[in-house]
Amino acid sequence: MSCPDKPPASLRLQGVSWGPSRSGNVLHDISLDLSPGRILVVVGPNGAGKSTLLRLIYRFLKPTTGRVLLDDEDIHACSARHVARQVAAVLQEQPTDFALTVREIVALGRAPHRNLLASDSRRDAHMVDHALGRLALRPLANRLFGTLSGGERQRVMVARALAQEPRLIVLDEPTNHLDIRYQLELLQLIRELRITVVCSLHDLNLAAMTADDLLILRDGHPLAFGAAEQVLTPELIAQAFDVRARPIQGSTQFDFSLNDLSMESYS
Numbered sequence: 001m002s003c004p005d006k007p008p009a010s011l012r013l014q015g016v017s018w019g020p021s022r023s024g025n026v027l028h029d030i031s032l033d034l035s036p037g038r039i040l041v042v043v044g045p046n047g048a049g050k051s052t053l054l055r056l057i058y059r060f061l062k063p064t065t066g067r068v069l070l071d072d073e074d075i076h077a078c079s080a081r082h083v084a085r086q087v088a089a090v091l092q093e094q095p096t097d098f099a100l101t102v103r104e105i106v107a108l109g110r111a112p113h114r115n116l117l118a119s120d121s122r123r124d125a126h127m128v129d130h131a132l133g134r135l136a137l138r139p140l141a142n143r144l145f146g147t148l149s150g151g152e153r154q155r156v157m158v159a160r161a162l163a164q165e166p167r168l169i170v171l172d173e174p175t176n177h178l179d180i181r182y183q184l185e186l187l188q189l190i191r192e193l194r195i196t197v198v199c200s201l202h203d204l205n206l207a208a209m210t211a212d213d214l215l216i217l218r219d220g221h222p223l224a225f226g227a228a229e230q231v232l233t234p235e236l237i238a239q240a241f242d243v244r245a246r247p248i249q250g251s252t253q254f255d256f257s258l259n260d261l262s263m264e265s266y267s
């Protein structure tokens with residue numbers, strides 16, 4: 001049985017800023033348009049504001065100024081449940097429901113689609129099983145979450161998000177805890193999802209392989225936004241990360257090294 005498709009959503013950020021009350025902004029005036037089905041990868045140094053931007057997109061935080069629009073609808077003009085039916089998030093923090101099985105955790109993704117007190121519908125069961133299959137988790141379906149490795153838990157979190165049938169999925173550093181094989185598999189899965197994706201990544205080479213569009217943040221400011229091959233240039237990488245990036249011939253991949261100034265600052 002195939003998984004029924006919902007059309008991917010468009011995302012628009014209009015002059016979005018955010019800061020904790022009165023102590024200055026963490027994010028400054030970010031605007032971008034993401035067409036349905038495109039993959040936006042957000043990169044930037046530690047503390048640049050990547051997780052904060054993602055929290056605004058999955059409606060955990062409300063912008064201090066500006067708007068986040070999903071298909072031209074301000075997500076803060078809609079109920080949390082309405083947004084949860086369209087947007088799923090995979091966060092760096094993992095749940096502490098160690099006594100639940102993998103299947104039960106993935107089934108939590110169905111919550112926004114259920115009516116109060118309604119028992120699981122056949123569609124719920126199908127979506128949970130489909131998500132378990134996509135992440136190769138069927139053999140672990142009855143294991144307790146608390147007994148899984150870090151990488152297995154991360155795959156459960158992605159399966160839970162897929163069970164939610166989102167039209168936009170937000171992933172904060174989803175390759176954390178994954179070995180290189182599962183990193184590549186997960187990023188390939190993301191490319192095959194046919195939903196709109198916003199994902200933060202630290203690895204610029206993985207970002208180049210995954211992104212349609214790329215946003216570079218530095219100190220909460222958008223340094224560059226656009227097609228990945230135009231944005232990931234040695235100059236912009238140097239500006240954002242203070243490292244030297246040498247393109248590997250014939251690819252969009254880079255070798256990285258400290259530049260001379262960085263070396264001096266450590267000596």
Ligand SMILES: Nc1ncnc2c1ncn2[C@@H]1O[C@H](COP(=O)(O)OP(=O)(O)OP(=O)(O)O)[C@@H](O)[C@H]1O
Pocket residue numbers: 020026044045046047048049050051052053
């Ligand atoms: N609620 C908050 N109150 C005060 N400062 C905050 C709050 N949330 C985030 N910050 C600050 O905002 C900055 C950006 O944090 P954020 O977690 O978004 O960065 P990041 O780019 O995801 O970093 P990393 O790559 O290290 O995960 C940091 O300096 C952080 O301390």
